[in-house]
Structures are given as C-alpha cells and as structure tokens.
Amino acid sequence: MGPSRFRDFFRGFIVVAVCTAIVFPLRTHLAAANLVMIYLVGVIVVAAKTDKRAAVLTSILSVAAFDFFCVPPYLTFRVSDYEYLITFAVMLGLALFISAMTARLRAHASEAIAREAQTAALYRLSNNLAGRTRTFDIFKAAAELAEETFQSKVTVFMPDQAGHISFMKRTSDRLIVPSAEQTIAQWVFEHGERAGKGTASFRNASALYLPVKGEQRIFGVMAIVRTSTSVAIENVHLLDVFLKQTAFAIERAIAASTAQAAEVRVETESLRTSLLSAVSHDLRTPLASITGAAATLRSHWSRLDGGTRTELLSTVTDEAERLNRLVNNLLEVTKLESGVRLQKERFPLEEIVGAALLRLKAQLANRQVHTAIPSDLPLVAMDAVLMEQVFINLLENAIKYTPAEDPIEIAAGKHDSVVEIEVRDRGAGFPPDHEYRIFDKFFRGRTDNIRGAGLGLAICRAIIEAHGGSISAENRAGGGAIIRFQIPLTDAKQNDSESRSKGEL
C-alpha cells in the first residue's frame, strides 16, 4: 500500500468523523433519512478526491458510524428496529454507486487531460518541425521535444554515408549509451523494429531504441532512457505518432529540396540560353568595329588623312575597352553560375566604393561623384571583387546616361539588419514601367536590343542576390534614376567578436 493510498484511507476516516460530529447532536431532531444524506455528502467528497477503494471504505465506515451513533440504542451496533436494516442496505448501495460513478467521471476527466497534452505535444512537434530543411535540425528538434514530452533522455542517431548507424552522428550528448549498443541501433535501423529495454529483442540494453521510419526508408534511430519522473508506458502510442511525424517532416524536407534543386536547374538552363544569345550579340558588335577600323587603316593608310586615322584608332581602343568590360562581366557571371562560393569577408563599404572609383578614374575625370557613407556604418560581409563589379556597372550606367555637368551620388545607410545603398544620377531615368523590368530583361531571355547596360544590371542583380540582398530601380523626383540595393549585415554575435578583437589591439 503506497503512502498516497494510506492518505486516502485516512481522509475517509476524517470525513466520516466530521459527518458524525455534525449528525450526532441532531440525531434526535431529524429523521434518519436526512442524517443518511449528510453521510452520503461525505462519501461524494471522498470519492471526488481519492481512488475507488478509499470511497468504498468510506461508504462502509459511514454505514457503521450511522448505526453506532445515530440508531437507537445509541453507541452500540445493536439495532432496536429491524427496519433500519433496509436503511443500511439502501445507504450502502447508494454510497457504493456514488463512489463508482464519481471514480468513472474522474477517469474520463484525466483521460481527456492526457489526450489534450498529447495533442498539444504533437502540435508543438509539427509546428517545430515545419520549415526546417536539414535532417539534422529536424532530428534535433524532435529529440528535444521528446525529452520534454516524455520526461526522458532522448537522442537520435543518424546513419553515415555508408548507411551504418554511427554514435558519432547524434543530436545531443545528454544521453550517453554504451558504444557496444551501436549494434542494437544498427539492428533497429536495418529491421525497422523497436529493440532494447522493455522489448522482446536486446531487453538488457540500457535504452529503448526506436526506428524513425518513413514511407520508403528509415532515417535514423531514436534512443530513449526513462527517468524516475517519466510519463508512463501508456504513451507508447504517442511515441509512435511522434516518430511518424518526425519521419514525415524529413520526407517533406527532402522532397522540398529536390524540387528546389530542379527549379534552380531550370533557371540555370534558361539563364545559360539567354546568356549565350545576349553574349554572342554583345561580343560581335565591338569585334566588328575593331576589325573594320583596323582593316581600313591597314589597306587605306596612305589615302586617309590624319584626323580619320586618329578617329579609327580611337574606335579600336574604345571598342576594345568595351569588349574588356564585357568579358569582365562574363567572367563574373560564369563564376556565379558555376556555383563558385562567394569569397565573403567583412569590409568597410567605402573601401569597395573607393576601389570602384579608382578603376573608373579615366571615365570619371570630368565628373563629380558625391559619396555619403556614414563613418559609423558597420563592416559589411561581401565578396570584394564581385561587389566592386556592381559599383563599376552602376557607375558606368550613370556615366552613360547623365550629362557631364550633373553629379552622380552614392549614398549608404544602415536600416535594421541591412545596409542600403543608392546610386543616383540626373540622367534620363527609365521609361515608365520599365523600372521593374530592367533587371529582368536578361533573365527572361528577351534578347532584342540588349546592350552592355542590360547585361551589366542583370549581373548586378545576380551578385546582390548571391549576397542575400535585393536590388530595385526607380525614377528620381526631379529627373534621373535611383538604383537601390540592400545587403544583409552579419548577425550581432559576429559584431560582438569584432569589437572584442578590436579592443585587444
């Protein structure tokens, strides 16, 4: 008999004693039936709070107390009027009936509470797993929730490349199991059945091993060790649902990433096709000019006057320069497209802007460029070479379309977790509605009349997006164009470590 049951019985005694204390002074004034009612209230109170056996005991005690204290001759169990035997029988019957009913009600209620807790746990699980894309993250979240829900120690073991469950690949270190049990985990992984403590196979193991089983295959093995406060075994069903949900989340993540890869492939294909047609056009135009000018100079040298010769020579150098810019851009695109990882490091923005301005020194010789970059702007994680290309392309565009006397402006500012940069000019701006399409031309495969500018902006977009940012264009109030782009700042943690390392110097 556990201490809590003993307490329940004790509670029964107390309640009967209290009822007797109420009833005893009233025994001569009230009818026996009314006295019985008071005892029945006592039985209900006990039945509502305790288990069924204590309620039964209370029922019997109540009948005995009623007989002893309230039925003449008082303070004996003897009965003068044998009609009271019927009263006792009805009273006992009623008390037992009440006990049974109350116990059943209580069982229903606690079942409902448990079911609600299970539903809540599963809801939290699916909520927590949704949106996770990496198998490891899903397992980790599932293991943590399982620990909480089942009040147990949980870890999930994953298979390595060769398809062997490895204790090295685990979600946490909170549950330590003997490494010899790796064979049990492997068995579970291969057979898709539970094993270990409390099951038919490997019952001497320290943990219970459960397969995380999807439709087609098994993704991992969950190991559980129950602690003293663990939720009882009736939750085995819940555990099954838990595992199924986890497997489902992994299947969904795998399906999503497959779909995404396919989408990227399609996009890359169309990019390649439109690139090819745009490039062959853009490459041939300057090449034609160079060939034509050089051939003319060679075959008609003596017949050309000095001015014409100089003009043709400028054509050669200018068009060669154009070809060079194009090839630079193409190299960047090829780099991006072939999936070369960005060489991201954290730079002061002004350094990148300064490098781009230096590169364009000749073209900017008679131009004003106003820069407004706050000195307290945080370092921005960028691929320096690619980001310099962005500024070069944007500035070249601005130079192309802006009258020489109007300044070009570069402004930057921090907005929450991004750095926003604007390149503004006072040129012709964009034709109405075109501001949304200028970056797309190239990607949509529209090859009509794409000049260097179209390619340049498309490359800007590709580079900015590879940095996790976005780029847009709009017409400027008072005439001109604004190209605006955002680059995300690195998280606060890294900023912390930066200020720390600065402090050390």
Add this chain to the structure above:
Amino acid sequence: MSEQKAALATRPEILLIEDDPQIRKFLRVMLMAEDYRFYEATAGVEGLAQAATRNPDLVLLDLGLPDRDGVELIRDIRKWSQMPIVVISARGLERDKIEALDAGADDYVTKPFTPGEVSARIRAALRRAAVLDKNEPSEIVNFGNITMNLAARKVSVGGADVHLTPNEYKLLLVLLRHSGKVLTQRQLLKEVWGPEHVEDREYLRVFMSQLRHKLEADPAHPKYLMTEPGIGYRLLTEP
C-alpha cells in the same frame, strides 16, 4: 642637353620575359619609345639565365609562362638579387598576383593594359630602387597636405596635428617606406602586427579605414591610401 646625354648613357636595362609574340611586339615598341635598353626572353628558364648573366635594372615578367611557374622564378631571382620585378597577369587571377608579390615581386599590371600603364609602373619601380640604394630616409616627409615628422612620430594634415594610435602610425610608416609599391595584406599584417596575425585581414581593413578617416578628405574617394582590391594597399605620395 648634356644632362640628357648622360641619362642616355646610363639608361636602364630591362629584361622582358613574355611568351606571347603580340604582347612582346607592342611592349618592345613601348620600351624603345621610352629609350630603355632591353633584352627579351620567351620562356622562364631562358629568362632566369638572362637575369643572372645580364643583371638588368628591372625584370618585366609574365606570370603565365609555358615552361616555369612565374612565382617560382621570382623566388629564384630573390635568392641572389633585389632587382625590381614587375609582373604581368590577367584579371581574375588575384591569387597569382598575391603569391608573386609575397614572393618578392615589386608591382603588377593587369592584362589588358595600355603601354602607358606599364611604363608608369616601370618608372615607379626604378625610382624606388634608386631611392633604396641611396638609403637616406629624410626626417620630414610631405605628400599632399599631409606632413609626417618621422623623428617626432607626428602626423599633421593641413598643418593640424592628427592623433594616430601606435598601430595606425606603424601601418602608415610601413606604407610610406614602400610608397608607390603595392603591399599585400599578408605583408602589412606581418610587418605591423607580427607573423601570428597574417590571416587577420579584418584588423587591417578596420585600421586602413581609420587612417583614411583621419588623413583623407573623402575616405570613399582616397587620394593617398589606395586599395588594390583583393590584393592589398598602396600609398601614393605623388599624384
């Protein structure tokens, strides 16, 4: 007139190591027009032999040679000579340039280049070599509106003293000692912070940025503290 004759008599010798005949052709025209004496080599082994026998005043070296790795060639030359080496390399091959500079090259030009760019690099490298030979560091250095008093370790901009932290001053001093020459991030980090910090490129950027804010009128449009993207920095002390 007599000065010009003297200059011709001592006109510098340049060794051109380049395998591409077209580039060799136009560099030849440029070198002739600039009155240099020059020798040509079309491959690395031949170039190294010429460098050893002729001991030129400067080597113009294409990194993409068919027979030998250009960076190895620089290391070989540096074993016995400090002659200025200017390398020629294509854009996008920043790592090659950094390796060449770390191996001891003095400067680089990026293909495609104009004759003007090459001749400016050659002149600057020759001038630096001449200054190094004299080895007379002056006490006070002026460039633009910036004055550095090396004895007092003081820097002023437009006559107003500027406070530099010890590391900022050290960085500026290293740049000044090699003024006009591009220094790789690794070289600067090693000289200013020590060999254990050669990978801490972010330090360098933060300090360069601070120097620019203290010395340049517009830090985003520097006149003296120039960035060589992906490679390093260069101090320009003359326009």
